[in-house]
Amino acid sequence: MNLYNLKLKNESISFFQAIKKGLGTNQGLYFPNILPQLNIDKIRKILKKNFIEKSTDILQSYLHNEIKTEKIYDIVAKSFSFPISVKKIKNNIFVLELFHGPTLAFKDFGSRFMANILSFIKKSDEKIVILTATSGDTGAAVAHSFYKMKNISVVILYPKNKISNLQEKLFCTLGENIHTIKIDGDFDKCQLMVKQAFQDEQINKKINLNSANSINISRLLAQICPYFEGLSQMPKECLNNLVVSVPSGNFGNLTAGLLAKSLGLPIKRFIAATNINDTVPRFLSTGKWIAKKTISTISNAMDVSNPNNWPRIEEICAVKKWNINNILSAVSICEKDTKYAMQDLYKKYSYIADPHTAIAYKALKNKIKKNECGLFISTAHPSKFKETLELVLNNYKIILPKKLSKFSKLKILSHNMKSDFLYLKKFLLNL
């Protein structure tokens, strides 16, 4: 599979190069030259297989020229070593739970696949430094995915006092090749320092930097697989008329959903569910792209006002000749309705949902039509948002799963740093 740069269409690059580079010239996103398509018999066959076999078939349709099938199988088996489940909420409404991985968020799929594929393509003595900034969830997924990988060091910057204690414990207690740095500043400051490092000549001469962020094409491909697994667990009659609601921030998950549809997976249409950071819902109704200042919400992984992956969504529609308004609607859910949806799910269906999941549910409820089946995606385990949930659900006690509680006892190993790039530079050059 080769890819082109959406900002400079004659810039072409191989899949392996695209993983290492992340972005192209002028910060352009890479996009596959060809979108593979499978016929209905093949799709039916894939849906009958187990999750690892399914994922191998899907990824093979993109990567058959670069990686042997058995190797794809190995990488997938290592990366997706945890279950996915679909649960029925009521008659025609289902939830797809993607939070059963090691850091209890759907980012585990993309990060782990990227880590394993990067370690496969790099030469054994080649050293790579993963440098990234996090406002919470990404840090944990990246840290756990690359933990103890040979010749790969991970450096994660995060804002002091801006992430929850539990979030911090989850990725700042690992040690080994995982270096965490607590910055005396906000998330934007952390991002700025990371950006400066990627532009610094001296650093780039000495070390091989990779950001492992959500625009990386390997993460996107990995995220196609859970859609197939989800649909295979749905009642057959739902597959004629299925709407999928995706809680969206940077729109990587939705992009993967559209790629699943373009492969031939029977999804009639999608709903992009956002919080009050509503650039996309406004864009679809007015045709104007106006990114306002980002507003903090209880669904903080979706506090994004300029979603990175949007150009890819437009490109998929252009290549497939889909009218975007027929296959995608978007809804913005305010804080009050998010909380109300969490209460609704709990009171009526005894289902505990985190705020991101509740937004997907509410958007689905608003937009689903008679005779349609609805599937909303759950992207985080509710216990990751314990404080919010206990408040909204009136003192309901959330019990931490073992995966989380074992970290809450460990010591935080982070370095403290002023929000000044020169300190980071020194740190990186001395790694």
Ligand SMILES: *Cc1c(COP(=O)(O)O)cnc(C)c1O
């Ligand atoms: C990252 C994240 C999202 C948003 O996913 P995108 O691919 O960025 O749209 C939603 N929910 C949770 C819990 C996340 O961590």
